[in-house]
Amino acid sequence: MTAHTWRNWSGTVTAHPVRVLAPRDEGEVADAVRHAAETGSRIRVVGAGHSFTPAAATDGILLHLDHLDAVEHTGTPAPDGSRLVQVGAGIRLRALCRELAQRGLAMENMGDIDAQSxxxxxxxxxxxxxARLGGLATQVRGLRVVTADGQVREVGPESPDGGASLFELARLGLGTAGVLTAVTLRCVPAFTLTATETPKRLDHVLESLDDLVAADHFEFYWFPHTELALTKTNTRGSSAPPLPPARRFLEDEVISNGLFEVTNRIATAAPSLTPHLNRLASRALSTRRYTATSHEVFVSPRRVRFTEMEYAIPAEAVVPALREIQQWLHRSGENVPFPIEVRFAAADQVWLSTAYGRPTAYVAVHQYHRLPHARYFRAVEAIMRGYDGRPHWGKLHRRRASDLATTYPRWADVQRVRAAVGPWLFGNEYTDHVLGRLDR
Ligand SMILES: Cc1cc2nc3c(=O)[nH]c(=O)nc-3n(C[C@H](O)[C@H](O)[C@H](O)COP(=O)(O)OP(=O)(O)OC[C@H]3O[C@@H](n4cnc5c(N)ncnc54)[C@H](O)[C@@H]3O)c2cc1C
Known part of the structure; x- marks a missing residue:
């Protein structure tokens, strides 16, 4: 045991780093990396600890980059109004969105929370x-990385001398290329979204999926043990009044978090009530339509603790995959009070992206943190593997490098770059498992 104990947000991971450092600038990051290399210790950075997997865990040196959070440079506008913004890699998304808004800019797309670094x-x-947009790594145009020799390298997609390959691993590589100290993001002019949230029958959603997915941003939450789904369609532009603050508080805090915590606790104590509770939860969420800034619409408060596994599958496989999950839930009688979330993304070219080379549907299964998740997640994982599924790197799964290699066409390139940059120093047990352990 060491003096430090680190836990992730969901409570699924605990680690005991030998040292915890919060460098104040890039020079101190480089010193920490050199010190780790000299003393034979591994070194990891933790962001907000929001990965469900032990992605950030280490018994070596743990770095917090919270001090590296400044906007360093805002580029001139491109013809489409987009601008490159260089920012400290430790900045939290919430603070980044605030900084961007002050400059009339926004992130092109976001996940459903903004707590992450x-x-x-x-x-x-x-x-x-x-369906026309990629994940956050596709918005990255350049990076500053502290590599294993303690040098700072500035890399982008066109960099010479192996820099472009280093960029590919660094922008989505679980921190194995080095410590990211600055990120250059392509940001777009600030925009509003009109959100339309409507409960629908699952059958209806699955039958009209092609039309629904054509929207700028479409997702749905299916409540297991019911035929009901809550659809969320976000369209660029303003065409509805803003949500009154009292209604937002009632629906987003009281119903989606407060009441939801209560229904989950009841489902934990009385599993047979779960189908009724899910029906109640899905009906409590009524149709609503409102316009707000993109950031406000993308992000929702998530106060009920849960565990999660999410799989990326070819978009055309989503209907049969969901039907298989539905059949398994029916057969097994598993108690699942949390909805299943389904989202979409465009194919991209980021080597370790779960959407690499194929239009993608994401199927995320959640379980309340007080309920067992292992059997449920194992069953869904087996179904997803049948569709060449790729697990989210930050969410629970049981895959290993040996069976992930075949689903990532650029796997050999990943290993070549890892071998060149020194894979041991920046790795941990998790990266050894999912990317393969290479010797020092
Ligand atoms: C409530 C909740 C909602 C979520 N919603 C979504 C969602 O909508 N979409 C989605 O795709 N995911 C979602 N996630 C997953 C989450 O976005 C990822 O797990 C993300 O990695 C968490 O960011 P973090 O800053 O907490 O990173 P951490 O978990 O702290 O770290 C993740 C990895 O990044 C590495 N790292 C961090 N900083 C650096 C650095 N400076 N240099 C090198 N490596 C670094 C770490 O070592 C680790 O390997 C959600 C998670 C939670 C808990």
Whole structure:
């Protein structure tokens, strides 16, 4: 045991780093990396600790980059109004969105929370929804990375001398390329979204999926043991009044969090009530339509603790995959009070992106933190593997490098770059498992 104990947000991971450091600038990051290399210790950065997997865990040196959170440079506008913004890698997404808004800018797409650090979010392939848009790593145009020799390298997609390959692993590689100290993001002019949230029958959603997914951002939450789904369609532009603050508080805090915590506690104590509770939960959420800034619409408060597994599958497989999950839930009688979330993304070219090379549907299964999740997640994982599923790097799964290699066409390139940058120093048990352990 050491003096330090670190836990992730969901409580699924505990680690005991030998040292915890919070460097104040890039120079101190480089010193920490050199010190780790000299003393034979591994070194990991933790962002907001929001990965469900032990992605950030280490018994070596743990770095917090909270001091590296400044906007360093805002580029000139491109013809489409987008601008490149260089920012400290430790910045939290909430603070980043605030900084961008002050400059009339926004992130093109986001996931459903903004608590993550920018570097942590891109390193695990964090994504939102939108069939024409990629995950956060696709918004990255450049990086500053402290590599194993303590040098700072500035890399981008066109960098010479192996820099472009280093960029690919660094922008989505679980921190194995080095410590990211700054990120250059392509940001778009600030925009509003009109959100339309409507409960629908699952059959209806699945039958009209092609039309629904054509929206700028579409997702749905299916409540297990019921035929009901809550659909969320976000369209760019303003065409509805803002949500009155009292209604937002009632629906987002009281119903989606407060009441939801209560229904989950009841489901834990009395599993047979789960189908009734899910029906109640899905009906408590009524139709609503409102316009707000993109950031406000993308993000929702998530106060009920849960565990999660999420799989990326080819978009065309989503209906049969959901039907298989539905059949398994029916057969097994598993008690699942948490909805299943379904989102979409465009194909991209980021080597370790779960959407690499194929239009993608994301199927996320959640379980209340007081309920067992192992059997449920194992069953869904087996179904997802049948569709060549790729697990989210930051969410629970049981895959290993040996069976992930075949689903990532650029796996050999990943290993080549890892071998060149020194895979041991920046790794941990999790990266050894999922990317393969390479010797020092
Ligand atoms: C409530 C909740 C909601 C979520 N919603 C979504 C969602 O909508 N979409 C989605 O895709 N995911 C979602 N996630 C998952 C989450 O976005 C990812 O797990 C993300 O990695 C968490 O960011 P973090 O800052 O907490 O990173 P951490 O978990 O702290 O770290 C993640 C990885 O990044 C590495 N890392 C962090 N900083 C650096 C750095 N500076 N240099 C090098 N490596 C670094 C760490 O070592 C680790 O490997 C959600 C998670 C939770 C708990």
């Amino acid at each position: 920018l570097a942590g979010a891109i390193s695990t392939g964090t994504h939102g929804t939108g």
